[in-house]
Structures are given as structure tokens and as C-alpha cells.
Amino acid sequence: MTLYDDTLELLQTMVRNACVNDLTADSGEEFRNADTLAEFFAGTENVEVERFEPHPGRVSIAFTIPGTDETAEPLTLLGHTDVVPVDINHWSKDPHGAEIIDGRIYGRGTMDMLFITASMAAVTREIARNGRPKGTLTFVGIADEEARGGLGGKWLSENRPDAFSWRNTLSETGGSHLPITDGSDALVIVVGEKGAAQRRLHVHGDAGHGSTPFGKDFTVVKLGEIARRIAAIKPKVSGSELWHTYVEAFRFDEVTEKALLEGTDPTAYEKFGRLAAYSYSMSHLTIAQTVSKAGGAINVLPSSGYLELDVRPLPGTTDDDVDEILKEGLGDLADEVRIERLISEPATVSTTDGPLYDAIVETFNEFFPGVPVIPTISAGGSDLRFGRRLGGVGYGFALHAKERSLADVFAQLHSHDEHLHLEDLDLTVKAYRSLVGKFVGA
Incomplete structure (x- = not known):
């Protein structure tokens, strides 16, 4: 054989x-x-x-x-x-x-x-x-x-x-x-990987019976607002040589290349076609909201809940950097949220x-x-x-x-x-x- x-x-x-x-x-x-x-x-x-x-x-x-x-x-x-x-x-x-x-x-x-x-x-x-x-x-x-x-x-x-x-x-x-873009070829070699910075965001609200909701501080509503604010976070584009080399390899037009390297136009990632999601991930810290939990019984107002985030940091981004990005995104709700670090590994x-x-x-x-x-x-x-x-x-x-x-x-x-x-x-x-x-x- x-x-x-x-x-x-x-x-x-x-x-x-x-x-x-x-x-x-x-x-x-x-x-x-x-x-x-x-x-x-x-x-x-x-x-x-x-x-x-x-x-x-x-x-x-x-x-x-x-x-x-x-x-x-x-x-x-x-x-x-x-x-x-x-x-x-x-x-x-x-x-x-x-x-x-x-x-x-x-x-x-x-x-x-x-x-x-x-x-x-x-x-x-x-x-x-x-x-x-x-x-x-x-x-x-x-x-x-x-x-x-x-x-x-x-x-x-x-x-x-x-x-x-x-x-x-x-x-x-x-x-x-x-x-x-011009039909020529390029081969990929993987030299590194992003890190992991999993987070669980804990929140609290008022407990009570579902039949008397008036005046209550709702945990579920607060979770929804936190999720909205996290989704609105726009991390900065990478300034690494790896990102520059990758973008330049595609031979895009000058306007597209500039937008990608400077992070000025998110729609420019569409030029990558099927590689758009990967290319964005390669050039940014990403935050995916993957788990939300609050309550159990339908007639009980839950007094606590949490939201889990799959965060993937770029090389050079620390755990403290990640927490600071989340706090900035949470704004005036940051003091009401406890950030728990789960699996955390550097890139x-x-x-x-x-x-x-x-x-x-x-x-x-x-x-x-x-x-x-x-x-x-x-x-x-x-x-x-x-x-x-x-x-x-x-x-x-x-x-x-x-x-x-x-x-x-x-x-x-x-x-x-x-x-x-x-x-x-x-x-x-x-x-x-x-x-x-x-x-x-x-």
C-alpha cells in the first residue's frame, strides 16, 4: 500500500x-x-x-x-x-x-x-x-x-x-x-489564534408575585437593556501587521482597502464575500451573546438573572481591557452589573x-x-x-x-x-x- x-x-x-x-x-x-x-x-x-x-x-x-x-x-x-x-x-x-x-x-x-x-x-x-x-x-x-x-x-x-x-x-x-479579486492565488498559513474571555453578567431586580408587577424593578427588562447595550459596542479595528497583510493580499480598490484598514465602513467587509464574518473576527474583538437566564415559574418575578458572553480578544488585549470595554458599553448600568470571568485565555x-x-x-x-x-x-x-x-x-x-x-x-x-x-x-x-x-x- x-x-x-x-x-x-x-x-x-x-x-x-x-x-x-x-x-x-x-x-x-x-x-x-x-x-x-x-x-x-x-x-x-x-x-x-x-x-x-x-x-x-x-x-x-x-x-x-x-x-x-x-x-x-x-x-x-x-x-x-x-x-x-x-x-x-x-x-x-x-x-x-x-x-x-x-x-x-x-x-x-x-x-x-x-x-x-x-x-x-x-x-x-x-x-x-x-x-x-x-x-x-x-x-x-x-x-x-x-x-x-x-x-x-x-x-x-x-x-x-x-x-x-x-x-x-x-x-x-x-x-x-x-x-x-484579480483571480490570482494566495495560500493561508495560520500563525496564531484569538483568545477567550467568557463573561457572565449578573443583575438583580425586585422579587414578587407576577400578579402585582406595578412599581417593580424587573430583572428581565434590565437583562434586555443590558443585551441591547452590549450589542451596540463597536470595538476598534486591529492595527496589526497581520491584518494589513491579509487585507492587502486581496488587492481591493483603494477606497475599500482604506476603509478596512482604518475601520471606517463596516459594509466594506462585504467585499470579502463568504469570508466577511471571519475577516471581521480576525480584525476585531468580538462579543457574542449566547446564554440568557432569569426566572423559572411563570407567576414569579425573578430577583436575579444573568447574560453570558463569548468574547474573543485579539493579541495584546487583556482581561482588564475586556471588562473595561463592557463597562463602557453598559454606561450608567455598569454599577448594577457584576462581571464574572469564566474561561479566560490570552490570544x-x-x-x-x-x-x-x-x-x-x-x-x-x-x-x-x-x-x-x-x-x-x-x-x-x-x-x-x-x-x-x-x-x-x-x-x-x-x-x-x-x-x-x-x-x-x-x-x-x-x-x-x-x-x-x-x-x-x-x-x-x-x-x-x-x-x-x-x-x-x-
């Missing part, structure tokens, strides 16, 4: 294992994919294997090929093995069937991110079979990424940071294309130079000669942030055909009938083999 055949067979098995993470500790059951990976590597020489199980069934597994040169740069491939739930009523295919139809493989996790995980595993095994590389190479099948890594990448970085190197890491995603960004970044650009050029590479940040999260916090660099890496834009890739993430073009699997396997081989000297 070829490297591609091995990867496809592994991908199908991992999809069928259905390691569904519903954000509870007892879900996921990534031990199934860990066992599959252990079987895949069984009998392979030069590989050291270690399993991690911080909670029953939530298994991550690492395969390390020690390098022959202690001074050579190490490389770690972080592939998560869990997937998000499905709404079966909206799928036309078996979400865990890994069916191949018309040059595509369907199933939950095919795009996010089992195709990359399988490619990482297959390339690592092939390199091990050919001997030891100069630099140490590790592939990690990580649990619990979809729940922000508390039983996976986060746990490993805090409890076993020495289990493998975090100095140079690759994970999801990258290698899709930007729809440049992380890796440098756009250095040996790993340069190797990625060189690899892209092998497959798409002369095409510019545009660094971006992810609006969501990945396991790469844990390596960055430990002082390493991390990049999203895969490779897609020119027909697959960044918007096409985004459209598959957590979607109904999630699928991957087999052409993109082939490209990603070849790209990983080239990049990993050159970087660790295999």
Missing part, C-alpha cells in the same frame, strides 16, 4: 470510531482512536510510545522517534482525535460511516481534523520505518481538543510538559486559498520567521510555485496555543487544491454532511511528508 492508501484507511477507521466529545468529562472516549493509532504503529521500530489518561477513557497517545543529533530542531505534530456531536436529522450520509462518494469522504471529523491527524500518523510511521531522523519527531493523538483541552492538550502542557517537545509544533489547519501568535515557518513556506512553494503565503490568525482555538505558552512556535498546516478557498474549509467545520475532497487528503499527505522530512532531516 502507498502512504496515501495507509492514510485513507486510517482516516476511515478513526471516523468510524466516533469519538464524540459533547463537552462533558465522560464523553469523547478517545481511547478508541488511541487504540487504533497504537495498532497502526504496532511493530514499528525506532518509536517510543506513551499513553496519557487524566480521566477514564480520555486517552492521548504520543509516538516519538528520538533524533540522532541533540542539537537538531525537534518537531511535534499535534493531531486531535475527538469530534463534535452531530444533528442526525440534518445529515444525508452516515456521520460516522466514512463513505467515499464522488471523490469525497463524508463523516464527522473528516475536515476537523482527522484527515490531518491521519496524515501526521502515516508520515511519522513511514519516517520511523526508514530509520531515525536527525531531529526528534513526535506525533501526538490528543484527546479533548473540542472542549478546549482540559483533558487533553491543556492537561499535557500543565502536567506533563516534558513528555515531548513543544518547541516546534504543527496542527490544524492551513493551506487553503484566498479568493483574490497567542507565533513569529512569521524562523526555521519552521520558513520550511512551511518552502513546502507550499513546491506545490504552488510563486504563490504568496499569507499569515492569518484563527477566530477559534487549537492545541497550538499550549505550545506557544511554553515558549514554542506553532502553525496550522495542511494543503488544499486551488479550488478550495479558506471559506470552503470553514464551511465544513462542525457542519452537516462534513466532508473532505480526497484530492486534498493526497496533497496534505505529500506536503507533510516533504515538510517533516526536510525539517527533521529524515
Whole structure:
């Protein structure tokens, strides 16, 4: 079998294992994919294997090929093995069937991110079979990424940071294309991600019987006004070099480019087409109101309630900055609101130079000669942030055909009938083999 055949067979098995993470500790059951990976590597020489199980069934597994040169740069491939739930009523295919139809493989996790995980595993095994590389190479099948890594990448970085190197890491995603206005091409490399600043806004009002509302201070009405004021907050546009490079890559007209870079006209984002929402998120702190709660019985005036916000800050924005933005938006209601911090994590960004970044650009050029590479940040999260916090660099890496834009890739993430073009699997396997081989000297 070829490297591609091995990867496809592994991908199908991992999809069928259905390691569904519903954000509870007892879900996921990534031990199934860990066992599959252990079987895949069984009998392979030069590989050291270690399993991690911080909670029953939530298994991550690492395969390390020690390098022959202690001074050579190490490389770690972080592939998560869990997937998000499905709404079966909206799928036309078996979400865990890994069916191949018309040059595509369907199933939950095919795009996010089992195709990359399988490619990482297959390339690592092939390199091990050919001997030891100069630099140490590790592939990690990580649990619990979809729940922000508390039983996976986060746990490993805090409890076993020495289990493998975090100095140079690759994970999801990258290698899709930007729809440049003049029809030319550009490739995306993900160099960072926004942070998380989840907030719960607590408010209080008058309790009482629903039959006597006169003169009462209504918690529900107050919540509504708070929600309206939060929705009216307009954060400033990013002044980062990443945002400038991204906008300039599209080759918009001068007026549009100026409006986007200076944040003077929100309608200019429509020029990005299907990438409008992502482009806005990449350039702004965003605030999504996701949960509202007050009351229980229909005949009781609730004396308290809360509103939950999913806030995603840009690099350089602190928790105090976020709270100040919320207070300014609340205005004269700020003193009546208690801001509770929930999950709070800073944004992380890796440098756009250095040996790993340069190797990625060189690899892209092998497959798409002369095409510019545009660094971006992810609006969501990945396991790469844990390596960055430990002082390493991390990049999203895969490779897609020119027909697959960044918007096409985004459209598959957590979607109904999630699928991957087999052409993109082939490209990603070849790209990983080239990049990993050159970087660790295999």
C-alpha cells in the first residue's frame, strides 16, 4: 500500500470510531482512536510510545522517534482525535460511516481534523520505518481538543510538559486559498489564534408575585437593556501587521482597502464575500451573546438573572481591557452589573520567521510555485496555543487544491454532511511528508 492508501484507511477507521466529545468529562472516549493509532504503529521500530489518561477513557497517545543529533530542531505534530456531536436529522450520509462518494469522504471529523491527524500518523510511521531522523519527531493523538483541552492538550502542557517537545509544533489547519479579486492565488498559513474571555453578567431586580408587577424593578427588562447595550459596542479595528497583510493580499480598490484598514465602513467587509464574518473576527474583538437566564415559574418575578458572553480578544488585549470595554458599553448600568470571568485565555501568535515557518513556506512553494503565503490568525482555538505558552512556535498546516478557498474549509467545520475532497487528503499527505522530512532531516 502507498502512504496515501495507509492514510485513507486510517482516516476511515478513526471516523468510524466516533469519538464524540459533547463537552462533558465522560464523553469523547478517545481511547478508541488511541487504540487504533497504537495498532497502526504496532511493530514499528525506532518509536517510543506513551499513553496519557487524566480521566477514564480520555486517552492521548504520543509516538516519538528520538533524533540522532541533540542539537537538531525537534518537531511535534499535534493531531486531535475527538469530534463534535452531530444533528442526525440534518445529515444525508452516515456521520460516522466514512463513505467515499464522488471523490469525497463524508463523516464527522473528516475536515476537523482527522484527515490531518491521519496524515501526521502515516508520515511519522513511514519516517520511523526508514530509520531515525536527525531531529526528534513526535506525533501526538490528543484527546479533548473540542472542549478546549482540559483533558487533553491543556492537561499535557500543565502536567506533563516534558513528555515531548513543544518547541516546534504543527496542527490544524492551513493551506487553503484566498479568493483574490484579480483571480490570482494566495495560500493561508495560520500563525496564531484569538483568545477567550467568557463573561457572565449578573443583575438583580425586585422579587414578587407576577400578579402585582406595578412599581417593580424587573430583572428581565434590565437583562434586555443590558443585551441591547452590549450589542451596540463597536470595538476598534486591529492595527496589526497581520491584518494589513491579509487585507492587502486581496488587492481591493483603494477606497475599500482604506476603509478596512482604518475601520471606517463596516459594509466594506462585504467585499470579502463568504469570508466577511471571519475577516471581521480576525480584525476585531468580538462579543457574542449566547446564554440568557432569569426566572423559572411563570407567576414569579425573578430577583436575579444573568447574560453570558463569548468574547474573543485579539493579541495584546487583556482581561482588564475586556471588562473595561463592557463597562463602557453598559454606561450608567455598569454599577448594577457584576462581571464574572469564566474561561479566560490570552490570544497567542507565533513569529512569521524562523526555521519552521520558513520550511512551511518552502513546502507550499513546491506545490504552488510563486504563490504568496499569507499569515492569518484563527477566530477559534487549537492545541497550538499550549505550545506557544511554553515558549514554542506553532502553525496550522495542511494543503488544499486551488479550488478550495479558506471559506470552503470553514464551511465544513462542525457542519452537516462534513466532508473532505480526497484530492486534498493526497496533497496534505505529500506536503507533510516533504515538510517533516526536510525539517527533521529524515
